[in-house]
Amino acid sequence: MSTARSAPGARGSPQLTSALWCARRGWAVFPMQPQGKLPLRGCERCSPFLPGGTVPNPAYERHAGHSCPCHAEGRWCHGVLAATTNAEIITGWWRTEPRANVGLHTGRSHLVVIDVDAHGGNRPEAPAAFLPGRRLPEGCAPRTLVSGWDTLAVLAEVNHQPLPMVEPPTLAVLTPRAGLHLYYAVDPGSLWRQSNGALAWAVDVRAGDSHVPVPGTVVRAGCYLAQGDVKEPAALPTWLAAELRRTGHWPPPPRAPSLLPAPRSVSGGRGLVETVVTNALTAVANAADGERNRSLWVAGRSLGRLVGVGLMSESDAVALITEAGEQRGISRHEAKAQKTIAGGIEAGKREPFVPRDPRTARTRDRS
Template sequence: MQPTVPTRARNGGDPPQASLHRALRCARQGWPVHPLAPGRKTPAANCADCQGSRHTHDGCACLAEGRPCHGFYAATLDEERIRRWWGSNPNYGVGVACGPAGLVVIDIDAHTTRLADRDRLLPGIAIPDTIDLTGLESGFHTIAVLAALHEEPSPADDDTTLRVRTPSGGLHVWYRTRPGHRMLSSTGAGKKRALAWQVDVRGLGGYIVTPGTVTAGGTYAVQDGARVPRLLPTWLSAELERTGHREPPVVASTAPVAVPSRAAQAISRARGLRGSTTGSALDRTIATVLADVHACAAVPEGASFSEKLNRAAFTMGGLVAAGRLSVQAAEDHLTAAAEHARPGQARRAHGIIRSGMAAGHQRPLHTGGHT
């Protein structure tokens, strides 16, 4: 994706269809998107029912039914859904759910506030009282100091990756994460985890505003240099892990996983595939695709079940599009795996499966592998 900054419309927002086109470009890049409130950097408002009951995203029927409630939890790759959302309100901004997109964004702030205590400037790194802190005023300074300790340039100066200037004078530095190395979100003042004072981390559990988005405060403008995110530098990855940002690995049970009867029935139906692949080869492919979903059964919470089911559904949609599997067989496999991992959440799983398969259907898988 090569983000472009559109010409600002007379009403102070994006030109007609600019947000829709930006959302579609992101989705085609594999970055799930969700609407932002017009002219703002915050998610679009929940529907009246969600506002009235004040429930969380977990189990909300709106997500399964394709409504843009609960912010980044509604993020999708489904182009039909995206066109419906932005077609109903072309003034929506575009947010990207960082974790599912495989992104981590270093959000450097330049707020005018009182300097934090020494032990909060660089969490876990002692700053002796003998060091003069005069001139240390923002996140641009603290991230530069952290980089200097590693004899590396500051991410703010990293023109080999996508950098976006924010209307408030801050900077978003976009990176891709390595497979299996997703990073959690945090704020620079967070007590649970933090990278540096006035430096937020946008990762799993957070979202980022797309470049080119226009708000009341101004435009999120791409800076000179690279226009796509590069792989997260090793030193910065190590610092994020040191400060507690690395997503804990999912430890699968060592006991044999019992295959539910519905899954066995689905495998039986799947043997009537349309291609030249043998049933056993297809079974092995399906088992690999569903492995991460099945493993969620061993972890009641924090296993990223929704994302893993969405990824499996995306791949199964590709198998269907390539003629290697019927729609019904794919849905049966996914439903059985979801029921095994999260019993009693069929409605939630159905929405994820439907969205993921629809997106995957746009990318047929003609090989024996999976994505």
């Protein structure tokens, strides 16, 4: 044999071939660590941590990955957010790092991937937690549900639908730990988003800015192997789309912050109040890696100050921040995030917002 395996020749490495094959069919890809699933480290300015991933990088400059200028310059900073279908950029990346694994950005590839887990860790205690919002069918004992294969099958059953692993035939990739990735095509521009276990226990949804290793990827634990003859993703079945919507994988229609009628004394401060809300939510939606949790708390405090003077209901404050968080890829089902938001709001309520309204000031002067 030649040295092709260790020193890619003019035609490049198998990973480059695979990345270009994906790009040709409109799938956006980015480089991951050789034999791994973590993204390659970006440039110094864009990397919050030093190599190794635990020590803060003094050269890091806080900024939003979505709008990072490194991408226009063809760099792979910010992992999945660098994903592209540009063959020239892809070729450059894998010439630099021929052994890099290929990650696929689900949203930009117009895909939703149902990620079925086979390892039954963290089994829930409550029967209701196996299928959130759904009753288990008559005669289904929770102890028989030991993996995502089971819960997805039961979800199909309660919908009177065939097993998703069987019908409709779609690209299905066996994962190294005997899980399954079911690929479904969705409309370009659709807003499906990811979750961990929100659809069913041990079933994750990869969508939006989420990613999966492409079929054929080899990691230390094993391979991602396409099963059978079907190489194309089927359209997302209607019933599954309805279940995804029901379980919060599609954002509700955007809504303006609904401020409660303000007391007369602060009506002149409405513009200022709206600015406070907009700024807080924008900061969450664009939070840099490593700043997401902090941004939730800060937004909670800002909106909590409005709650404290009756300008906004607490439930609206939580909903608005949650929605902004989802734009940043923070699931509404993340308990830690919800706790952080609630903590921020509590802090804000203790220091109520006082708008600097000139008329209010004059009234005070007269008294």
